[in-house]
Amino acid sequence: MDCAKSLELLSEYHANSLEETENVFVRTHLTGCTTCHVVLEELNMILQATLILREADGISYPDESALWQRMNLSKKGAH
Numbered sequence: 001m002d003c004a005k006s007l008e009l010l011s012e013y014h015a016n017s018l019e020e021t022e023n024v025f026v027r028t029h030l031t032g033c034t035t036c037h038v039v040l041e042e043l044n045m046i047l048q049a050t051l052i053l054r055e056a057d058g059i060s061y062p063d064e065s066a067l068w069q070r071m072n073l074s075k076k077g078a079h
């Protein structure tokens with residue numbers, strides 16, 4: 001199982017902007033990997049919260065890909 005590759009592709013998978021082969025790779029990986037599945041669910045929650053906050057406050061938040069990159073960076077920094 002290649003979690004690093006899966007996590008790299010996860011935000012684009014979520015945005016449905018992957019090539020078919022990558023899409024299949026991530027989908028297949030997610031069926032067998034709880035860790036990445038949890039990350040996808042977290043990503044979903046964060047993106048939904050961001051959208052709600054955006055609408056509620058009228059504040060401009062970074063777009064989803066920038067947010068995802070920041071999350072990756074902070075995760076790498078934590079380890």
Ligand SMILES: [Zn+2]
Pocket residue numbers: 001002003004006029033034035036037
């Ligand atoms: Zn994984």
